[in-house]
Amino acid sequence: MDIRKQNEIAWNNEVKIGNKWTLPISSEEVEMAKKGDYTLLLTPTKPIPKEWIGNIKGKKVLCLASGGGQQGPIFSALGCDVTVFDNSKGQLDKDKMVSERDNLTINLEQGDMRDLSRFDNETFDFIFHPVSNCFIDNVEKVWKECYRVLKTGGVLVSGFSNPLIYIFDLYEWEKNNKLILKNSIPYSDIEQLPKNQLEERIENKDTLEFGHSLQSQMGGAN
Template identity: 75%
Template sequence: MDILKHNSMAWDNEVKLGNKWTIPVTKAQIQDAKKGKYELLLTPTKPVPKEWIGDIKGKNVLCLASGGGQQGPIVSALGANVTVFDNSKEQLKKDEMVSERDNLSIKLEQGDMRDLSRFEDESFDFIFHPVSNCFISNIELVWKECYRILKKGGVLISGFVNPISFIFDLYEWEKNNKLIVSNSIPYSDIDDLPKEQLEERIKNNDTLDFGHSLQSQIGAQIDAGFLIGGFYEDSSGHGDLLDEYIDTFIATKALKL
């Protein structure tokens, strides 16, 4: 099946369901951002440290797989030249709505985060990449493309899921509130879910997910040429079974020297 197309439609559906990552920022938040008061999220709850962002006024910023009318508009209000790139047309419509409402200048691009060939080498100063690469395979391609399109001295900040979240039986987790180890990493809904559970997720238009190793998440950034210059962890923020025991989200700041 075409996983890219499926997840595009699944995120269009998440917009209808009101997923937290699809709720655009308010006009008041944009006004605050123009005054330098803002919060940006790579992971569910912890704001990105302000020193990770720095002064981005006048810089070219790519918000990668970052539709939903959240990060892009805030970054634009901070004075950056913003491009929002996402696989979901409904998510991009959220950015378009905020842009028109608050008179912001934001370029919108729909596509696969693994293929940034429409962008020239060294065309961005900063890439903002919140939790999203769990919806694709081959994330090494993402890191290589990010390195290519960043200028020297550029920054990539990313959020992703700790692979420990994917070792448990999804059905027992979601349906019976139990943690039963059943999967290895790397993980794929397509390859590792029982047929009937996979068919149910497809029928319900749920996203199809991938659990990537830390080697792929962090090591492959280094392999692509980046220097990791920042790191923090975060919880789900909504009482997941693992929240009591371990933070299940990770954020990194990577530098192209």
């Protein structure tokens, strides 16, 4: 099964239905960011401390699996050399819209976060990677690629879901409001969903998801 292609289709669909991560920031937010007043999210609700970003003006920043017209425009407004890399053209189109609307410079690249081979070793000073590892099967490949393209002393910040959410039967929770322990971690929709449910997700243009262990999320590149 082509995981990358299915999730590309799914996220293009999420753009159409208005998922939270597909809603671009406003021109007012861009102007505020130029003055140093901004909010960046790695996970859905809690902004990260600005100390994690620091003085980033003039730095080369990779917004990895980070389309949607949210993070990339902020880094551009902060004076960074920004590349937004995402699997979904629909998401990248959001960044293109904001950049044209607000006269920002953003490099747009479509591709699989597990393969950054188009970039040379030690290209970026900073990688911003919001919660998205749940859409790929091998998180270690992502970490290895991040390590390769980061400059010596570079910084990676990333958000990810607590893998415990994947041990429950999501269908029982949504349909019957019951928490039933069903799955193991690491988790894979492809391997652990019943065939009919997997086929339903594909037909409905839903994402294929994966629950990685905390060990692989936090130490998988070692």
